[in-house]
Amino acid sequence: MAATDVDVFSNEEKRSLSLGGHVGFDSLPDQLVSKSVTQGFCFNILCVGETGIGKSTLMNTLFNTTFENEEASHYQNGVYLRPRTYDLQESNVHLKLTIVDTVGFGDQINKEESYKPIVDYIDTQFENYLQEELKIKRSLFNYHDTRIHICLYFIAPTGHSLKSLDLVTMKKLDSKVNIIPIIAKADTISKSELHKFKIKIMSELVSNGVQIYQFPTDDDAVAEINSSMNAHLPFAVVGSVEEVKVGNKTVRARQYPWGVVQVENESHCDFVKLREMLIRVNMEDLREQTHARHYELYRRCKLEEMGFKDTDPDSQPFSLQETYEAKRKEFLGDLQRKEEEMRQMFVNKVKETEAELKEKERELHDKFEQLKRMHQDEKRKVEEKRKDLEEEINAFNTRKVAAETLSLSQPLKKDKDRKN
């Protein structure tokens, strides 16, 4: 092909042609599938809900296995996220499943900051992926994608409406992750109450502009089932890993004195619907949405923040490299300036402390001189006192001697007097 053809190529209209025979590129999807199967799949679920609402039990029920989990306590100081990765296999398909739990959510008395750790976690996963993408030597196909594909938001079955914390958190999350709200522990709501509750929740979400995940209706194969499922949101689920004998079968259920709630019975709860939608039909779509919508939004915001633009004021496409170089120079210049400042500060501080130390030394010296002088004064005084004391003692002794001699001569005198 000549060089000129290459330039015109992009503007040319594509013509569709009909084939004369079977070429064979209809096997492309199969090749893709076999490649994905060998690579293995990866899926990340984030479970947000109060402590004890049934997140771990539902995960166990969904994947029909027991992920090790200790009960969380209600007395955490804040919310923190606990990601756990498991390797599952079904037929010949490998799944690397990561379940992220929110520990301590909804337990604090002041819940204003509760959504922050969750948002930060999601952003961090996006950031890691972005970093990997921007690397010079990158290996995206090998990269363990930790971005959250789905957020299951567990709503407490109060029967009235959403809680204020739920509304605030979902609003913060709806632009970052696919949210599917579910009503947890649904065996405490009767059918009529459930209907009203679902309508109330959906109307509250709509009126507050919260965008939850809608099952895709553009693919013909699944459009019908997806659109009917959309009408059943939020799903009212019951989870259980215990098996109960009902009739002549053993099913997963919860046994009450008044009856048995079967998890997989569609008239009891929407668990089967959730499993269909989440795992069997739309898992791949969830991953795509995460990458194509949420991740792209994050990437765009992040790069705009850093100062990158797609077109500069002259409408010429900016090259990423040039912008990058310019940014780098600016950044290095900033660093140098900061270093200079810090050095100056350091030098100043050293001077100040030196001056202070000198002052203190002088003071100490003065004090020492003063003390010495005082000491000498004291010594002199003590000397004088000693001298006085000695004189007194001498005087006393002489008086004593005089008194004794007097007393000796006294009786003589008396004798003399008597004699006289």
Next chain:
Amino acid sequence: MTTNTRYKNRPVKAEDGEEKEYVGFATLPNQVHRKSVKKGFDFTLMVAGESGLGKSTLVNSLFLTDLHKDRKLLNAEERIHQTVEITKHTVDIEEKGVKLKLTIVDTPGFGDAVNNTECWKPITDYIDQQFEQYFRDESGLNRKNIQDNRVHCCLYFIPPFGHGLRPVDVEFMKALQDKVNVVPLISKADCLTPTEIRKMKDRVREEIEKFGIKVYQFPDCDSDEDEEFKQQDRELKESTPFAVIGSNTVVEARGQRVRGRLYPWGIVEVENQSHCDFVKLRNMLIRTHMHDLKDITCDVHYENYRAQCIQQMTSKLTQDNRVESPIPILQLSTPDVETEKLIKMKDEELRRMQEMLQKMQQQMHEQDL
């Protein structure tokens, strides 16, 4: 008092073996009964807990009336910054000639906001206000028609969705334990299987002990009661906190019309003892311990409040030297802190003087020698 009134009046044998004399004060209980029926009773019950836990439904089930006809429930976004309100509903109900003036104090908004720091303050303030009002009325000159609005019992609803008590539950109960009888309940118990209920009750009891929360304790029954009563009493105490279910609807179950909740998998009967502890709660609250709750409120909580109040007032008076209070203050017989200190100082000085005198005397003595 208790043992004596339960004994039937033993006939008094006269010294010389004459016919037994029947005095007749065995009719005192009947007189008390008559008078009290004439006077009527009153009871104030407070319900507290997050919204959506079934408080209103339970109150309706307990008293078999519909107290909250036109309630407006707030949306989630209105509740983000909600403050706690106190609402009162008073109804007069009558049964077999006994009149009861029942006041239900509701606390909408408790625990609903995003930031719930000190959300129990309006509640404690309300209780203190009622105590203060009663205090003033009691010390007034005309005490004929005192309205007793003091809260006799507070039912606290613990959500069953967690693993036990949450920090807000602990803080609330601790703030109220000295002001009112707190009875914790596990609400919406139809979401827990029997094993889970037992675990939850044990957990809650453990945590109540761990945090030192003083909840309402049933009084011990007397040693001369029969075994059956004692057994019942023991069972009652072991099943606290009660796991309750309430219902506004009547359903058909086992051929009868009962209050219950209809599910696709079964019918929960509110008054079925194997389904929940509603019957135990009702018996305890209304049929057996209502008066005990009132007594403890009067004798313990109110007296504590009164003593505190008086102490505060008198210490303030001696500081300000102003005699301006609606209540006549008796002269304090105990010396207060200031004069005691002075006395102590003077004693010290005296002792020191004495010691110096002694020393000087000794010195002079030595000098004389």
